[in-house]
Amino acid sequence: MMIPNQVNESTLVKSLFEMAGIxxxxxxxxxxxxxxxxxxxxxxxxxxxxxxxxxxxCEKTIEEKIIKQDPRWRQYQRRSGPNGKRIWLYEPTSKFMVDYIMKNWDI
Structure with a gap:
């Protein structure tokens, strides 16, 4: 890219960014x-x-095919009481979900 002789600051900065791939x-x-x-x-x-x-x-398969089949889920599961609602820590279990889908679903 060629920089013109009479350059304002804005054009110069833009040219430098473009040369850097920005x-x-x-x-x-x-x-x-x-x-x-x-x-x-x-x-x-x-x-x-x-x-x-x-x-x-995959609403019917989440628990049966993903959660129950992968023991890693258990360490991140919590329940408010013996019959309370089960919850899982989001970050690690969402990665397990991505891992499962990428390995087990067709392209």
């Missing part, structure tokens, strides 16, 4: 990623109902 599209994508990450609700725990909201197409 385009307008790149900046917009990074800002969009940042906003999405920080604007969404942070989950600490989730239950079966919330799991089916995030992955509605």
């Amino acid at each position: 385009t307008e599209e790149f900046v917009i994508q990074k800002l969009d990623d940042f906003i999405r990450e920080h604007a969404r609700r942070k989950l600490l725990f989730w239950d079966l109902e919330e799991m089916t909201q995030y992955i509605p197409f």
Whole structure:
């Protein structure tokens, strides 16, 4: 890219960014990623109902095929009492869910 002889500061900065691979599209994508990450609700725990909201197409298989088959889930499960609602720590179990889907579902 050639820089004209008479350059204002804005054009010079834009040219330097472009030479470094920092385009307008790149900046917009990074800002969009940042906003999405920080604007969404942070989950600490989730239950079966919330799991089916995030992955509605496998609602009947979540407990039978994913949770009961993978012993890693047990360490992150909590219950408020003997018959209380079961909840799981969100971060590690959502990764288990992704792992299961990526390994067991067809392309």
